Amino acid sequence: MAKVRTLGPGSLKIGATNSARDFSADVINTALEPSTDTEDNDNFLDGHTEGGTQSETWALTGSIKEDFSMDGLQVWCLTHSGETLPFEWVPNTSGTVKLSGSVVVSSIKFGGDVKTKNSNDFSFVALDVAATSYEA
Helix, strand or coil, X not given: CCCCCCCCCCEEEXXXXXXXXXXXXXXXEEEEEEEEEECCCEECCCCCEECCCEEEEEEEEEEEECCXXXXXXXXXXXXXXXXXXXXXEECCCCCCEEEEEEEECCCCCCCCCCCCCCEEEEEEXXXXXXXXXXXX
16 A cells, blocks of 8 residues: 555544534644653662653644634634543545544634634644544
């Protein structure tokens, strides 16, 4: 199989399967970003050293184009802010990977430049991130 290297066309859905909100038509960029934190080593008086622990956190990030309607993503995020909901992201429907887990939804900024189709960024804490096979 040929390697699929382009982001999109794909899909991004947040929420339970029967009521998931589809972000796909409004997202202009998106990423699932890991962040690794490593504690410093501990040095002891007797001369030995114990290694610090390493932890990893994730964020589902991106930008959306604004939709000033009650059905828009910004209103949906405001309504669901603070909720932990499942997500499913297929970066490219021609590829074979699907990323999933849960996100903590947070509000997205409203507004920007006047007489402009504004885009606003989002960043949701992602939990239990996993990669599984995707079949169209």
